Amino acid sequence: xxxxxxxxxxLTQRTAFSxxxxxxxxxxxxxxxxxxxxxxxxxxAISWEFLTQPPSQAGKAGGIxxxxxxxxxxxxGTLIFSLPVGVFAGIYLxxxxxxxxxxxLINMAILNLAGVPSIVYGLFGLGLFxxxxxxxxxxxxxxxxxxxxxxxMTITTSREAIIAVPRDYREGSLAVGATKWQxxxxxxxxQALPGIITGAILAMSRAAGETAPILVVGAAFIVAGLPSSxxxxxxxxxxxxxxxAAHVPxxxxxxxxxxxLVLLVVVLSFNSxxxxxxxxxxxxxxxx
Amino acid sequence: xxxxxxSSATAHAGLAMxxxxxxxxxxxxxxxxxxxxxxxxxxxxxGVLFLLLREGLPAFAYTSPLKFFFGTQWYPVSEPPTFxxxxxxxxxxxxxxxxxxVAVPIGVGxxxxxxxxAPSRVRETVKPVVELLAGIPSVVMGFIGLMLLSPLVQxxxxxxxxxxxxxxxxxxSMMSLPIIVSVSEDALRAVPNEFRxxxxxxxxxxxxxxxxxxxxxxxxxxxxxxxxGVGRAIGETMTVLMVAGGALAVxxxxxxxxxxxxxxxxxxxxxxxxGGLQYQALFAIGLILFLMTLSxxxxxxxxxxxxxxxxxx
Numbered sequence: 001x002x003x004x005x006x007x008x009x010x011l012t013q014r015t016a017f018s019x020x021x022x023x024x025x026x027x028x029x030x031x032x033x034x035x036x037x038x039x040x041x042x043x044x045a046i047s048w049e050f051l052t053q054p055p056s057q058a059g060k061a062g063g064i065x066x067x068x069x070x071x072x073x074x075x076x077g078t079l080i081f082s083l084p085v086g087v088f089a090g091i092y093l094x095x096x097x098x099x100x101x102x103x104x105l106i107n108m109a110i111l112n113l114a115g116v117p118s119i120v121y122g123l124f125g126l127g128l129f130x131x132x133x134x135x136x137x138x139x140x141x142x143x144x145x146x147x148x149x150x151x152x153m154t155i156t157t158s159r160e161a162i163i164a165v166p167r168d169y170r171e172g173s174l175a176v177g178a179t180k181w182q183x184x185x186x187x188x189x190x191q192a193l194p195g196i197i198t199g200a201i202l203a204m205s206r207a208a209g210e211t212a213p214i215l216v217v218g219a220a221f222i223v224a225g226l227p228s229s230x231x232x233x234x235x236x237x238x239x240x241x242x243x244x245a246a247h248v249p250x251x252x253x254x255x256x257x258x259x260x261l262v263l264l265v266v267v268l269s270f271n272s273x274x275x276x277x278x279x280x281x282x283x284x285x286x287x288x
Numbered sequence: 289x290x291x292x293x294x295s296s297a298t299a300h301a302g303l304a305m306x307x308x309x310x311x312x313x314x315x316x317x318x319x320x321x322x323x324x325x326x327x328x329x330x331x332x333x334x335g336v337l338f339l340l341l342r343e344g345l346p347a348f349a350y351t352s353p354l355k356f357f358f359g360t361q362w363y364p365v366s367e368p369p370t371f372x373x374x375x376x377x378x379x380x381x382x383x384x385x386x387x388x389x390v391a392v393p394i395g396v397g398x399x400x401x402x403x404x405x406a407p408s409r410v411r412e413t414v415k416p417v418v419e420l421l422a423g424i425p426s427v428v429m430g431f432i433g434l435m436l437l438s439p440l441v442q443x444x445x446x447x448x449x450x451x452x453x454x455x456x457x458x459x460x461s462m463m464s465l466p467i468i469v470s471v472s473e474d475a476l477r478a479v480p481n482e483f484r485x486x487x488x489x490x491x492x493x494x495x496x497x498x499x500x501x502x503x504x505x506x507x508x509x510x511x512x513x514x515x516x517g518v519g520r521a522i523g524e525t526m527t528v529l530m531v532a533g534g535a536l537a538v539x540x541x542x543x544x545x546x547x548x549x550x551x552x553x554x555x556x557x558x559x560x561x562x563g564g565l566q567y568q569a570l571f572a573i574g575l576i577l578f579l580m581t582l583s584x585x586x587x588x589x590x591x592x593x594x595x596x597x598x599x600x601x
Contacts, residue, residue: 009493009496010493012493012495013493013494013495013496016495016498016499017401017405017495019397020397020398020400020401020405021401022397023393023394023395023396023397023398023401024397024398024401024402024406024414026394026398027394027395027398027414027417027418027421027465027469028414028417028418030462031417031418031420031421031424032417034424034428034432035420035424037432037436038428038432084325085325085328088321088322088325088326089322089325089326089328089329091322091325092322092323092325092326093326096319096322096323096326097326105330106326106327106329106330108586108589109329109330109332109333110329111585111589112333112582112585112586112589113329113332113333114585115516115519115520115523115581115582115584115585116333116336116523116578116581116582117522117523117524117525117550117577117578117581118426118523118524118525119523119525119550119553119554119574119577120336120340120523120574120577120578120581121336122553122554122557123339123340123343123553123557123570123571123574124335124336124339124340126557127339127340127342127343127571128335128339131562148332151328151329151332152329155329179311179314179315180315181314181315181318181319205423208425209423209424209425209426209427209428210425211425211426211427211525211526212426212525212526212529212550212554215554215558216554216557216558238425238427238428238526239427241427241428241431242427242430242431242526242529242530245430245431245434245435245530246434246529246530256431260428260431263425263427263428264424264425264428267423267424267425268420268423268424271419271420271423275416275419
């Protein structure tokens with residue numbers, strides 16, 4: 001009887017664990033499948049011409065060079081507008097903020113900023129940057145919009161990086177007579193830098209893949225030439241993928257897969273770079 | 289000796305004072321500048337709300353809020369235009385409910401495996417894959433849904449088109465998995481080891497411990513994970529725009545083509561005249577969407593806070 005009870009328990013446990021393994025497989029396998037599928041189908045489209053030429057025949061021929069350039073501009077713009085603010089906000093929250101209602105409000109705002117739907121950021125950018133501030137449908141409007149969206153991430157990662165700097169460093173610096181700002185500037189910041197860079201790279205990678213906001217504030221399907229000023233309209237990889245996949249009849253399939261592949265490579269290589277830096281920093285700090 | 293030190297100190301006192309004052313001024317200036325940056329998150333969040341109210345509220349002067357929300361006709365360019373968003377809301381509801389129903393058991397199961405059962409080697413392999421999934425842009429997921437999933441759904445359910453709420457929901461469930469897995473896993477890891485040991489000491493198996501000790505202990509964290517996943521699904525735009533089908537009728541079954549709120553905004557805003565009725569109506573949908581995700585996130589935040597306090601020592 002006792003033996004039987006144990007085996008029954010054992011059986012339940014085995015069944016349950018296999019279900020858990022199954023769940024994990026359902027999470028992991030499609031991801032790998034999708035990535036491999038895109039690589040296999042898109043590889044055929046990749047050529048020197050595809051990467052360095054502007055599109056012709058309404059995107060059906062030629063390359064996607066302006067879209068690649070546009071995406072890099074967007075990443076850069078997002079970085080410029082969201083990183084400094086994010087770092088200063090991170091400094092405020094770790095070094096200056098007291099534990100009071102205002103700090104709680106700021107933290108709550110950061111959390112909710114991360115949850116605002118991307119299309120709502122698009123509406124915000126349209127209403128504020130495009131129409132009220134009259135930046136028009138432009139690279140500038142899009143960068144500012146994406147920067148607002150990226151802010152939650154740059155603040156959070158900066159804050160984590162600054163918190164991780166040991167207290168002793170600060171106390172040592174203050175003890176030899178440095179002011180609070182001198183301590184932050186010369187002691188805390190250099191230590192937190194790798195973590196902050198990780199966050200910046202992640203924010204850029206996110207900006208590269210974001211489609212809904214730029215759809216509203218300034219991306220265009222085909223633009224002649226590269227943007228020459230921040231007030232120009234621009235092409236971008238995710239928007240190009242969306243339009244060619246959903247709106248251009250008779251678009252060669254290989255080309256669309258190629259665009260998806262290029263976008264995926266840009267986004268995931270930046271992601272991996274961030275992970276790489278994070279792992280390296282952790283190893284250096286705690287020993288490997 | 290002592291006296292000399294004291295006199296030199298008085299000699300330098302003036303200079304030291306002025307230097308100190310300048311430093312103090314500098315510190316104050318820097319502090320206020322940094323404070324302003326710290327406040328920016330609040331300013332932007334309020335700015336978003338303000339802008340949505342400013343551009344969206346006028347829509348309710350044309351269509352009463354009740355008619356706007358419960359109306360089933362969305363004809364922005366007919367004469368006179370009618371704005372009823374019920375079909376968009378119903379579509380969002382279908383897609384969110386189904387994607388959550390699919391993602392939660394899988395995500396929590398995966399989290400339980402990673403946190404409680406998996407050998408560290410497996411964990412170290414699976415976690416980066418989950419992170420990879422979080423990194424895939426939503427437009428790429430939409431494209432995959434368009435190319436790979438929709439033909440499957442079409443033939444499996446014998447539909448006229450594979451572009452349906454169900455297709456979108458399946459893609460969305462994949463996209464909300466990373467956050468569900470990582471937040472649930474953190475919650476499970478926060479359950480103190482003494483709980484597990486006490487359970488083993490009472491003769492429980494590992495599975496019984498997970499089921500009756502770990503998961504109940506992490507329940508509020510898991511709830512928060514689910515809420516965050518729901519928030520993600522409500523707000524996701526590109527995937528539903530590309531694969532949900534975009535039909536305007538009120539969807540009665542998940543296999544129908546439909547147009548969730550995000551897709552309605554994204555597909556309409558390009559043609560809307562700035563400041564016109566349609567423009568205002570789309571901002572009004574944006575306002576409702578914003579309030580929906582805000583409340584979901586606030587609940588998640590509250591629940592997560594409770595989880596943190598539970599095991600805080």
